[in-house]
């Protein structure tokens with residue numbers, strides 16, 4: 293099923309309780325989170341800004357790259373997210389009077405008062421931000437964002453930019469991995485708000501899980517703010533709050549055509565007895581409170597009835613009660629939606645439930661009965677889904693919270709922000725760990741595609757070099773290992789970076805969340821399957837041009853003091 297048709301089918305889904313506002317209207321105006329501001333930074337950015345200012349270096353033109361060194365979740369791809377909020381940070385970046393007053397109280401009393409005057413004048417007007425489009429699949433070492441501008445301001449941006457990109461990209465990637473595991477047909481709902489790392493963790497999770505390929509969220513505020521479809525079922529509390537059918541005060545329900553009022557309670561009771569033979573259960577074993585809960589929920593939502601059936605016993609009580617209420621609804625012209633399983637063996641139980649749905653469908657000649665939704669939840673992670681796929685199941689929708697939003701498998705992405713050039717001169721950061729040596733200088737980034745449309749390699753070049761051309765052979769070198777190199781004849785070449793912010797203005801329209809979601813899906817589709825598999829995926833090649841390779845290694849030698857053995 294295509295991305296589009298999946299979202300179509302979800303919007304019709306009964307789990308869907310309220311369509312969010314059209315996406316983009318809220319996001320286009322302000323930062324999504326009021327705490328994102330110049331002071332949302334590490335103290336050392338401020339102390340460095342002071343020292344840059346003191347030494348007269350603050351306006352030296354500088355270039356910083358934001359990138360990560362290793363893909364998360366033992367995978368070989370990452371989805372880039374958070375860019376829109378980075379651009380919005382630049383739009384609003386300044387130090388208010390109260391910010392400056394606070395910084396005065398924090399910095400030593402000997403701090404030159406001229407620095408505070410300087411801070412008051414700062415904005416991101418002289419900053420240029422180029423980046424890979426949000427939603428694109430990205431790889432280690434490739435600059436996701438390049439920030440060019442006055443050294444002190446660019447430095448001040450380090451922490452907030454990293455904060456905005458790290459979790460957003462991590463959770464979007466996690467969501468994309470759940471989508472790959474579940475397959476394109478399944479409905480994926482994010483249920484993580486209660487388990488998220490605080491309110492902003494919860495909102496960010498909902499937003500970026502949607503970007504990564506989820507279909508909806510239980511998070512109502514995220515629905516309002518970002519236009520994400522909000523969806524949900526009900527909890528065990530609703531079921532356990534009832535003990536008897538006597539609690540149902542109004543027993544009547546109107547038929548779907550509005551023509552007739554029917555004693556819904558009696559009808560449910562009738563089916564509860566009648567179905568015992570069809571479904572092979574003992575009517576005296578069913579929990580009456582559960583039946584009362586289901587039928588009262590059905591009365592509240594006759595058009596979209598979906599019940600949580602594992603409170604007492606799925607087989608002996610939950611499923612029989614659901615089927616009784618579903619049949620009663622059907623008699624009144626409604627289409628019940630399905631069930632949720634939140635414990636037990638989800639493979640076995642989903643298959644059991646589906647087999648009983650088929651029996652009812654056959655007995656009453658109601659083909660839709662066997663197509664009803666089976667939602668599964670309960671601590672589901674990526675591996676659970678792979679395992680369920682192996683075992684066989686009839687789950688049509690997953691509700692996923694804890695593992696998704698907390699990214700339990702890997703809680704941080706580890707993006708870094710490194711200085712690569714000052715005053716037109718490249719800078720290199722050396723490390724014992726060669727993987728941590730920075731790629732110096734301002735660079736252009738290209739993605740080279742093969743004839744089948746899949747991405748072959750990302751190529752970093754010096755900005756002075758002519759870009760690679762389609763159909764022309766280009767040498768791609770491993771940035772560190774001399775022997776690793778390959779000629780590539782690209783069928784297509786894409787320049788990955790675009791300028792998003794320059795001269796105090798947003799330079800490109802920022803896509804809506806729905807567009808970003810489609811972008812992520814397209815970009816992943818252009819990635820070869822072996823890079824996406826769960827077990828031992830093939831690393832995607834990130835390479836440098838010959839000229840950049842030589843440049844890195846010359847600067848490396850220049851910058852590494854020669855040791856002496858004695």
Ligand SMILES: Nc1ncnc2c1ncn2[C@@H]1O[C@H](COP(=O)(O)OP(=O)(O)OP(=O)(O)O)[C@@H](O)[C@H]1O
Pocket residue numbers: 634635636637638639640669670671672673676679680683
């Ligand atoms: N067929 C299955 N294959 C693999 N994992 C499964 C399968 N069915 C359920 N799981 C997972 O196994 C775990 C079961 O957890 P646990 O034993 O705590 O739950 P439970 O006892 O079924 O439910 P609860 O404690 O909420 O009543 C969950 O993480 C669930 O997602």
Ligand SMILES: O=P(O)(O)OC[C@H]1O[C@H](OP(=O)(O)OP(=O)(O)O)[C@H](O)[C@@H]1O
Pocket residue numbers: 483484486487634669670671672691692693694695
């Ligand atoms: O399991 P997650 O992936 O985090 O998904 C969200 C969970 O939240 C709800 O119940 P909750 O966990 O609060 O209570 P329960 O475990 O007792 O059902 C729901 O029933 C899911 O189990």
Ligand SMILES: O=C(O)c1cccnc1
Pocket residue numbers: 483484510523524525526527632669691693
């Ligand atoms: O709607 C649900 O079923 C839901 C929402 C949040 C957490 N668990 C379940």
Ligand SMILES: [Mg+2]
Pocket residue numbers: 670671
């Ligand atoms: Mg739980």
